[in-house]
Amino acid sequence: MPRQQTTRPREAPEYRLLITPQIAERTQRPITLVALETTKAFATFRYELSVKADVTPSSLHFTVLGFRTPRLSLPAAGPARFQQEFERLDGTFDVTVKGIDGRSNSFSFRIKPGQVKLLKSPKKPFVQIATTLSQWNS
Numbered sequence: 319m320p321r322q323q324t325t326r327p328r329e330a331p332e333y334r335l336l337i338t339p340q341i342a343e344r345t346q347r348p349i350t351l352v353a354l355e356t357t358k359a360f361a362t363f364r365y366e367l368s369v370k371a372d373v374t375p376s377s378l379h380f381t382v383l384g385f386r387t388p389r390l391s392l393p394a395a396g397p398a399r400f401q402q403e404f405e406r407l408d409g410t411f412d413v414t415v416k417g418i419d420g421r422s423n424s425f426s427f428r429i430k431p432g433q434v435k436l437l438k439s440p441k442k443p444f445v446q447i448a449t450t451l452s453q454w455n456s
Contacts, residue, residue, distance in 0.1 A: 331357050331446040333382075334397075335415060336454045337427060337434050342403065348431040350407040353454070354380055354415065355399040357446065363388050365398035373404065377412040384418060410437070415445045 336353040354369060365385040372379040385398050407429045416422040423445045426438035434449040448454040 329442070329444065332417060332444045333357060333415060334446045334448065334454070335380075335413075335425075336448045336451075337413070337429070338448070338450055338454070339429075339432050339434055340403070342405075347405065349403045349405050350429055350434065351401070351403055352378070352380075353399060353401040354382070355397040357397065359395055359397050361395050362393055364394045364396040367398040367400040369400040371402055376410065377414070378404075379414045379416070381416045382418050417444065 334353075334355050334357055336351065338351050340349050340351045341347070342349045352371075354367060356367065366388060368383040368386050370379075370381040370383055372381075380400075382400075388394075408431065410426065410428050413425045413427055414422055415425075421444060423440050423443045425436065425440070425443075425445075425447060427449075428435045428437055436447055436449060439447065
């Protein structure tokens with residue numbers, strides 16, 4: 319009798335990571351926008367995701383520290399979010415996201431002005447990747 323395969327439900331990602339090229343509004347120079355947000359939305363506030371960002375010439379490390387209440391106390395639903403712009407990122411970068419629970423995912427990207435390409439991702443990521451705004455907004 320053939321053995322039955324069991325399928326486990328795939329875990330939903332906890333975070334979404336956007337790494338995309340942009341043009342800075344003020345300076346009109348190329349930048350790389352990095353946004354990290356929770357996949358779950360909060361009903362009362364759009365919390366800020368507190369993240370420690372470490373940048374080296376060949377890597378980006380993002381450590382999620384926790385949540386902060388928004389600066390404005392107006393109620394709004396949505397995910398907790400961190401966003402930062404980086405200038406002069408060019409080349410291949412190892413990007414690591416470390417969650418609050420200590421788990422980490424590592425990805426490899428090639429970043430050029432005007433283009434970001436995902437080269438390598440883990441087998442069981444808890445971080446969903448987007449490299450364009452259209453992927454991010456869908």
